[in-house]
Amino acid sequence: MWYLQAIVGVYLTLPLLAVMLQWCKRNHMMKYLIYISAGILCLYSLIPTVHKMLALSGNAFTYIPKFSFLVMTGDFTFVLYLVAGWAFHEYRDRLMRGNAVLLSGLVVCCVALLVVSAYYCNVQGDPFEPGLCFLTIILASIAVFGVVIRILAKAVLSQPVKHAVNVVARYSFGLYAIHLPIMSVLNKVQIIPLHGWLLYLAYFAVSFVSSLAIVWLLSKNRIIARYLLLMK
Numbered sequence: 001m002w003y004l005q006a007i008v009g010v011y012l013t014l015p016l017l018a019v020m021l022q023w024c025k026r027n028h029m030m031k032y033l034i035y036i037s038a039g040i041l042c043l044y045s046l047i048p049t050v051h052k053m054l055a056l057s058g059n060a061f062t063y064i065p066k067f068s069f070l071v072m073t074g075d076f077t078f079v080l081y082l083v084a085g086w087a088f089h090e091y092r093d094r095l096m097r098g099n100a101v102l103l104s105g106l107v108v109c110c111v112a113l114l115v116v117s118a119y120y121c122n123v124q125g126d127p128f129e130p131g132l133c134f135l136t137i138i139l140a141s142i143a144v145f146g147v148v149i150r151i152l153a154k155a156v157l158s159q160p161v162k163h164a165v166n167v168v169a170r171y172s173f174g175l176y177a178i179h180l181p182i183m184s185v186l187n188k189v190q191i192i193p194l195h196g197w198l199l200y201l202a203y204f205a206v207s208f209v210s211s212l213a214i215v216w217l218l219s220k221n222r223i224i225a226r227y228l229l230l231m232k
Contacts, residue, residue, distance in 0.1 A: 037083050174228075
């Protein structure tokens with residue numbers, strides 16, 4: 001399954017990245033880490049995003065789409081997500097003092113741009129496949145994570161909702177691993193009598209509920225829960 005390649009790359013890179021991040025923090029060299037992250041963001045997200053958006057209007061430019069770094073086949077975008085996760089953990093106190101309205105606005109703007117881009121591509125007959133390197137997806141992921149952390153920390157949710165969020169977080173890897181075969185079955189049998197966006201929403205709902213039920217059953221076995229579903 002395709003996600004295993006990404007996981008292997010993360011496992012191989014994470015120890016080296018962790019050492020580098022701790023060294024930068026210990027030696028007060030965080031500004032250089034910011035420079036490096038900005039360079040990776042530019043090479044692997046900003047330039048490809050601009051290229052894709054210009055290509056929709058027939059104004060694409062020539063650029064080198066891949067650069068070889070350490071592991072994988074040149075796609076180093078996942079490092080941005082790892083660095084963002086580390087920054088959330090290390091500087092969560094500052095995040096709590098950040099502007100929640102600004103984060104929420106960033107999420108709305110990113111999602112709106114994705115929707116407009118997807119709609120324009122469909123109108124032009126061009127399949128829209130932004131990928132994880134698409135700039136708005138990276139920014140939206142970081143902003144959503146920040147908003148969720150603030151909401152959970154400030155206890156503005158009811159206890160049942162908090163419990164639901166914690167359950168999904170605990171089962172997240174299992175949900176991710178199991179949803180793909182369920183989606184494959186849904187695509188083959190095609191028993192849902194809907195079309196367009198309603199079909200996508202129905203697929204999401206069915207795959208989510210089915211994956212959650214399967215993971216819940218599998219987690220009853222401690223060995224499966226710990227070593228296959230990576231639940232603590």
